Amino acid sequence: xxxxxxxxxxxxxxxxxxxxxxxxxxxxxxxxxxxxxxxxxxxxxxxxxxxxxxxxxxxxxxxxxxxxxxxxxxxxxxxxxxxxxxxxxxxxxxxxxxxxxxxxxxxxxxxxxxxxxxxxxxxxxxxxxxxxxxxxxxxxxxxxxxxxxxxxxxxxxxxxxxxxxxxxxxxxxxxxxxxxxxxxxxxxxx
Amino acid sequence: xxxxxxxxxxxxxxxxxxxxxxxxxxxxxxxxxxxxxxxxxxxxxxxxxxxxxxxxxxxxxxxxxxxxxxxxxxxxxxxxxxxxxxxxxxxxxxxxxxxxxxxxxxxxxxxxxxxxxxxxxxxxxxxxxxxxxxxxxxxxxxxxxxxxxxxxxxxxxxxxxxxxxxxxxxxxxxxxxxxxxxxxxxxxxxxxxxxxxxxxxxxxxxxxxxxxxxxxxxxxxxxxxxxxxxxxxxxxxxxxxxxxxxxxxxxxxxxxxxxxxxxxxxxxxxxxxxxxxxxxxxxxxxxxxxxxxxxxxxxxxxxxxxxxxxxxxxxxxxxxxxxxxxxxxxxxxxxxxxxxxxxxxxxxxxxxxxxxxxxxxxxxxxxxxxxxxxxxxxxxxxxxxxxxxxxxxxxxxxxxxxxxxxxxxxxxxxxxxxxxxxxxxxxxxxxxxxxxxxxxxxxxxxxxxxxxxxxxxxxxxxxxxxxxxxxxxxxxxxxxxxxxxxxxxxxxxxxxxxxxxxxxxxxxxxxxxxxxxxxxxxxxxxxxxxxxxxxxxxxxxxxxxxxxxxxxxxxxxxxxxxxxxx
Numbered sequence: 001x002x003x004x005x006x007x008x009x010x011x012x013x014x015x016x017x018x019x020x021x022x023x024x025x026x027x028x029x030x031x032x033x034x035x036x037x038x039x040x041x042x043x044x045x046x047x048x049x050x051x052x053x054x055x056x057x058x059x060x061x062x063x064x065x066x067x068x069x070x071x072x073x074x075x076x077x078x079x080x081x082x083x084x085x086x087x088x089x090x091x092x093x094x095x096x097x098x099x100x101x102x103x104x105x106x107x108x109x110x111x112x113x114x115x116x117x118x119x120x121x122x123x124x125x126x127x128x129x130x131x132x133x134x135x136x137x138x139x140x141x142x143x144x145x146x147x148x149x150x151x152x153x154x155x156x157x158x159x160x161x162x163x164x165x166x167x168x169x170x171x172x173x174x175x176x177x178x179x180x181x182x183x184x185x186x187x188x189x190x
Numbered sequence: 191x192x193x194x195x196x197x198x199x200x201x202x203x204x205x206x207x208x209x210x211x212x213x214x215x216x217x218x219x220x221x222x223x224x225x226x227x228x229x230x231x232x233x234x235x236x237x238x239x240x241x242x243x244x245x246x247x248x249x250x251x252x253x254x255x256x257x258x259x260x261x262x263x264x265x266x267x268x269x270x271x272x273x274x275x276x277x278x279x280x281x282x283x284x285x286x287x288x289x290x291x292x293x294x295x296x297x298x299x300x301x302x303x304x305x306x307x308x309x310x311x312x313x314x315x316x317x318x319x320x321x322x323x324x325x326x327x328x329x330x331x332x333x334x335x336x337x338x339x340x341x342x343x344x345x346x347x348x349x350x351x352x353x354x355x356x357x358x359x360x361x362x363x364x365x366x367x368x369x370x371x372x373x374x375x376x377x378x379x380x381x382x383x384x385x386x387x388x389x390x391x392x393x394x395x396x397x398x399x400x401x402x403x404x405x406x407x408x409x410x411x412x413x414x415x416x417x418x419x420x421x422x423x424x425x426x427x428x429x430x431x432x433x434x435x436x437x438x439x440x441x442x443x444x445x446x447x448x449x450x451x452x453x454x455x456x457x458x459x460x461x462x463x464x465x466x467x468x469x470x471x472x473x474x475x476x477x478x479x480x481x482x483x484x485x486x487x488x489x490x491x492x493x494x495x496x497x498x499x500x501x502x503x504x505x506x507x508x509x510x511x512x513x514x515x516x517x518x519x520x521x522x523x524x525x526x527x528x529x530x531x532x533x534x535x536x537x538x539x540x541x542x543x544x545x546x547x548x549x550x551x552x553x554x555x556x557x558x559x560x561x562x563x564x565x566x567x568x569x570x571x572x573x574x575x576x577x578x579x580x581x582x583x584x585x586x587x588x589x590x591x592x593x594x595x596x597x598x599x600x601x602x603x604x605x606x607x608x609x610x611x612x613x614x615x616x617x618x619x620x621x622x623x624x625x626x627x628x629x630x631x632x633x634x635x636x637x638x639x640x641x642x643x644x645x646x647x648x649x650x651x652x653x654x655x656x657x658x659x660x661x662x663x664x665x666x667x668x669x670x671x672x673x674x675x676x677x678x679x680x681x682x683x684x685x686x687x688x689x690x691x692x693x694x695x696x697x698x699x700x701x702x703x704x705x706x707x708x709x710x711x712x713x714x715x716x717x718x719x720x721x722x723x724x725x726x727x728x729x730x731x732x733x734x735x736x737x738x739x740x741x742x743x744x745x746x747x748x749x750x751x752x753x754x755x756x
Contacts, residue, residue, distance in 0.1 A: 027284045072330040073393070075337045077279060077319070080328065149344065154285060186286015188342070189309050189489050 029147075029156040029182035030076050039178045040089035043162050048095035052164070052173040056103040063105040065164070066135035067091065069112070074145035074158055086141065086160075108135060137173065139164050155183045219243070219250050219559075222257075226435055226562060229615040232725065234563065235261035236704065250559065252281040253305040256315050257563045262701075263318060264432075264613035266716025266723050268325035273700035275319040279335070282312050282342070300492060300557035308439075310487035311561050313342040313379060314480070320385050321430055324609040325717065333389035336382055343377035343487055378409045378486075381478040384416070384570055391423060392607065412475050416570060425572035426607045427599065427719065431462055433586055433614045434566030436480040439558050444504070446555040447496035451484040455566035455616060462569040465583040473587070478568040500554035506547030513540040565613065575599050579640060581631045582719070584614065591615060593624045595631040597728060598640035598718045610719040627729035628721075635707070635727050639718045646671035649682070650706065651689060651734045651741065653752050657706065659693050659713060660686060673751060686713075688738035707731045 047053060056063075069083040090096060091107045099105040141162045148155045157179065164174040220241040225234035238261065243254045259274035281287065281304075288303045306312065316339035324332040387402035403417040419425070434455030442448040461473035517536035573582065578600040585593040592614045602608050615624055636642040636656040647667040648654025654673075658664045660682045668674045674682065686693075693713045695702045704710025707726055716722030736742050745752065 027286055028280075030280075030283050071393075072334060073395075075334055075341070076283075077276075077323070077331045077334045077338075079276065079331075147341070149341070152286075184285045186284075186289055188285055188344075189312065190286055190288045190306065 026182065026184045027186050029154050029184045031074075031078065031082075031158060031182070035158070035180055035182075036082070036086050037089060039160060039180070040086060041093055042178055043160075043176055044090045044093035044095045046176045047090075047162075047164070047174055048099060050174045050176075053099065053103055053105070056105070058102060058104050060104050063103075063137055064135045065105065065107050065137045065139055067107065067110050068138065068140045069110070070141045070143055070160070072143050074143040075147050075156060076145065076158075078143065087139070090139075135167060137164055137166055149188065151189075152187050153183070153185055154188065155181060157181045219254055223562070227617060229617040231261050231264050231563075231613060232708075232722075235265060239701070239703075246277070249302065249304050251304075252278055253307070253559055253561060255281075256307070256311075256318075256561050259315075259322070260318050260561070260563050263322055263325070263611050264721065266610075266720030267695075267702055267714065268322050268717060269695045269714070270701045271318075271322045272326060273695075275315075275322050278315050279319055279338075281306065282315060283338070299553035299555065300496075301559070303557065305557070305559050307561060308484070308488040309342055310480070310483040311564070313339045313382065313487065314483075314561075314564060316342060317381060317385065318611075320389070321609065321611045324385070324389065324428075325611065327606060329389050329392035333386060333393060336386040336389055340377055340379055340382040340386065343379050343382070345377070379478075379483075380406045380409045380413060381568055381570070383409065384413070384420070384477060387417075388420065388428065388609075391420065406477075410477070413477060416474065416477070416572070419572050425574050426602055427573050427575050428607060428609045429464075429569075429571040429573065429582070429584070429612055429719065430609065431569040431571060431584060431612045431614060432565035432567065433569075433589075433592060434616045436561070436564030436566050437484045438562070439484075439556075439560035441556040441558055443500075444497075444554075445500040445551050446558075447493075447500045449488065449490050449493065449556050451481070451488070453481045453566070455481075457481045457566065460587040460589065462571065463583075463585050463587055464571055464573065466573060466575065467577065467580050468583070474569050474571050476567045477570045480564055480566055480568075496554045496556060499550045503547045503550030503552075503554060506543045506550065510540040510543035510547060513543065566616075575601050577601075579633075583631075584612065586614065591617065591624050594628045594721060594724065595728075596719050596721075596724055597631050597633050598723070600640075600718075608717075608719065610717060612719070613721050627725050630724075630728045633727045634730055637715055637727060639715055639723075640727075642667060646673070648673050648752070651685065651691070651736070652745065652748075653733060657713065657715070674748075685738075685741050685744060688740035690737065706734070 067087040069080065070078065070086050072078045072083060087110075096107070139162065141160055143158060143160045145156050145158045148157075158181070159177055159179040161177040162175060163172055165172050220237050222234040222237055225231070225237065235258065238254065238258050242258060243251050245251060255274050255278050259271050259278060262271040262274060287306055291303045307315065316335050320332045320335040320339060323329075323335055383402045383406035387399045387406065390396075390402065391399035400421065403421060407414050407417050436455075437451035437453050440446075440450050440452050442450045457479050459476055461475055463471045463473055465471045513536055517533055517540075521533065571584075575582075579597070580599045582596045582599055583593070584596070594612065594614055596612070615628060633640055633643060634655065635650065636647060636658055638658050642658070643655065645655070647656050647664070648671065649660070649664075649668070650657050652673075654668075656664065656668075660679060662679060665674065665677070665679050665682060690711050691706060691713055692698050692703075692711055695714055698712060698714070702714035703712045705712050705715065705726055708731065716726060736745060
């Protein structure tokens with residue numbers, strides 16, 4: 001019995017150490033890849049369950065959605081590849097991929113990417129690539145943030161708004177937002 | 191030798207060795223002082239790049255990256271500079287980087303800390319990142335970087351028990367900040383305000399832009415004409431022009447424990463004179479004096495500790511001498527009755543005190559590492575270029591050696607303004623003449639930015655004046671000039687490949703090397719409107735020296751045809 005309790009004490013101590021070690025305070029409030037992953041998944045689920053989409057069938061009129069890269073109005077620098085990857089994550093998520101089959105919705109290559117492809121490639125065939133894109137909707141996103149800081153603490157609250165707009169009607173058919181907070185300890189100048 | 195004497199000598203030897211180690215603990219960064227003094231930024235950049243610190247765990251890594259990034263942007267290569275600055279940004283955004291080095295910094299010396307720079311150096315690193323992102327057309331990211339630059343000069347209270355404020359001390363309400371989407375600050379950093387305003391304007395956030403332009407004018411009323419010009423939004427180019435060398439960080443006082451900044455280029459309010467296509471001159475004022483920034487924005491948190499260490503070290507050395515002196519006196523007084531073991535003990539105590547004193551004094555000096563490639567002053571020049579291949583002439587009033595002519599600037603085709611960073615030459619006195627390439631105003635080589643020059647076209651590697659990337663179009667122009675009639679595009683590309691020439695920054699691990707015109711292997715050109723572009727294309731370079739057998743054979747085979755070009 002004593003041996004069991006001894007072992008249990010050690011296990012509890014080891015677990016506590018693990019928790020403490022894994023809970024070391026963060027040193028930066030920058031956005032992380034995990035934040036973008038979680039956010040993309042949540043927003044993909046939201047779009048798939050939205051009123052505009054949930055009642056559609058495979059025979060509904062085709063929606064062709066083009067995406068813009070994220071507009072960054074936050075206090076953190078997001079590289080261009082990060083800005084595109086946010087949209088790419090949503091597009092490649094399982095709920096969104098199901099839309100192709102069940103709701104007659106397609107995502108197409110963004111216009112900026114298409115132009116870059118046409119400009120960079122010397123092959124004549126790329127000149128006509130994407131000629132039947134004809135998007136019907138456009139998805140866009142904007143990142144913002146608010147900062148609170150003292151000498152040794154900083155907190156950034158990030159929130160991202162997504163919109164899906166009909167290109168012919170300019171009507172917003174879906175929008176949602178996602179928030180998360182990042183806190184860091186340690187002197188700002190050190 | 192008696193054991194006690196050996197012990198004392200051993201203690202002293204260890205102490206001397208340790209002190210020497212502390213004194214010599216400065217990381218070995220490449221010294222480019224001679225190149226900077228001569229305004230040879232190209233050579234300085236080359237040296238730093240070749241001998242750069244590659245280990246991110248090295249204490250001087252960020253300093254080396256910052257130096258490289260600034261000189262790369264001065265060269266006109268914003269793409270390569272971004273690779274460098276993204277790492278610098280990551281370091282600056284990491285808080286408490288030296289938390290684990292606090293003990294070493296306090297007990298030993300500050301050189302053992304990761305270099306992160308004084309607050310003004312951190313802000314300027316972020317300003318350069320802002321310029322780099324703006325030069326790449328990423329105005330949203332440029333706005334974020336400018337925001338961070340202003341944040342770094344915030345008036346942070348060391349007392350964390352006070353209620354939090356937004357960066358820079360603006361009245362804090364989460365709702366108002368969320369609603370407006372931004373918060374202004376009161377750091378007085380006019381260059382930061384102007385850049386933030388500029389970026390906001392490009393994002394069509396006019397209210398935000400106006401607020402930051404107003405903050406710039408409030409901080410420095412002489413900037414009102416520039417801000418009015420920016421507000422009118424009638425510019426399609428913004429030149430950020432820098433001059434001189436920023437201040438040097440030195441230690442003064444006992445054991446160099448007092449922080450001071452010495453000017454290397456004197457401050458001054460001489461305006462920058464700008465002339466487009468030889469029309470009338472327009473004057474632009476200084477928007478940032480880095481000598482002044484260094485005095486106002488440094489973080490001297492260990493000043494008291496360094497002074498105490500120096501004083502304590504001096505005291506211990508004096509005490510050591512006193513112990514020895516007392517021992518000598520005792521010996522004289524007691525004569526033969528003097529106990530030698532007491533004398534031995536005194537020597538060990540004196541030696542120990544001396545050693546500790548030496549260690550404290552050796553570690554009392556300030557960390558003198560600083561970013562030596564920063565300029566002394568910065569100008570901001572919004573201009574509207576209406577003609578293709580416009581020349582823009584820059585010169586600081588009264589400093590003829592600073593004159594620089596930028597050739598080949600054209601109105602942007604996508605309707606978005608261009609931002610360019612220009613570093614003026616500072617070497618020489620008022621009567622010195624600038625280098626030939628700096629004032630030629632000519633473009634000697636056909637290139638992918640400004641297009642073909644007049645005259646027959648032939649690749650530079652074949653003896654001609656063309657450094658455009660091989661393509662169907664360029665091959666056609668060579669053939670229309672009477673050359674390479676029997677050569678296909680594939681064959682031409684193979685010649686470049688045989689020479690090891692690289693066309694893209696991505697092919698060069700994100701950092702373009704020296705251009706082919708200067709003996710390198712890169713075909714990546716600096717942006718038009720930079721001093722790097724003027725230096726490369728504004729002068730004649732020696733003929734190309736073939737490296738590969740394939741090119742040598744080709745030149746031999748087509749010798750008669752190609753000799754016409756030479």
